[in-house]
Amino acid sequence: MAAGSTNGSSRTLSVLVANKPGVLTHVSGLFSRRGYNIDSLTVGVTENPDISRMTIVVHGDEQVIEQVTKQLNKLIDIIKVVDISHQESVDRELALIKVSAKAKDRSEIIQIVDIFRAKIVDVSSESLIIEVTGSIDKIDALEELMRPFGIKEMVRTGKVALVRGTKLTQFDK
Incomplete structure (x- = not known):
């Protein structure tokens, strides 16, 4: 097991970086x-095309996160690193789940999808593709309910997050 993965809890870092090749590497x-x-690690351009935001989820205690933050801040293209784990924030993840869908199971699958406020975005004779957004727990729960039908493929984006309210992560010290 990797160091830092057994100690502490899941932490979310919001990292603003120069939008340049090689920064992710x-x-x-x-x-x-x-x-x-x-x-999980997600990266996307911000409202400023010269800046990208990375949302990094990693397991670790305070010491691990402090060490990682210090090391990140030493990298030349890093603008700001903020641990938003204990701040009020909005976070979401997106998943696409391709599930086997025999005729006899389709109505049950559709009911479950509706309960989760997910969407069926593709239909074929043997499968459905479900799109779901929400918390990691919500996506995990839908995944578990789809397993008995047979998950053929699945992809998840990883968490994206922003601090609530008028606070701007990139300018706060």
């Missing part, structure tokens, strides 16, 4: 060299 390499496994 440097950040993921830092975690790899330190022996820390990244649970």
Whole structure:
């Protein structure tokens, strides 16, 4: 097991970086060299096309997160690192789940999808593709309910998050 993965809880780091080639490689390499496994990592351009936001979910205690934050801040293309784990924030994940869907099971699958406020985005004679957004727990729960039908394929985006209210993560010190 990777160092840092057994101690502490899941932590969410919001990292603003220069929107340049190679930055993702440097950040993921830092975690790899330190022996820390990244649970999820999402990257996307912000409202400023020169800046991207990485949302990194990693397991670790205060000491691990402090060490990782210090190391990240040493990288030249890092603008700001904020541990938003204990701040009021909004977070979501997206998943696409391709599930076997025999005629006899379709109505039950559709009912479950409706309960989760998910959507069926593709239908074929043998399967359905479900799109679901929400918390990690919500997606995990839908995944578990789809398993008995037979999950053929699945992809998840990883967490994206923003701090609630008027607070701007990138400018706060």
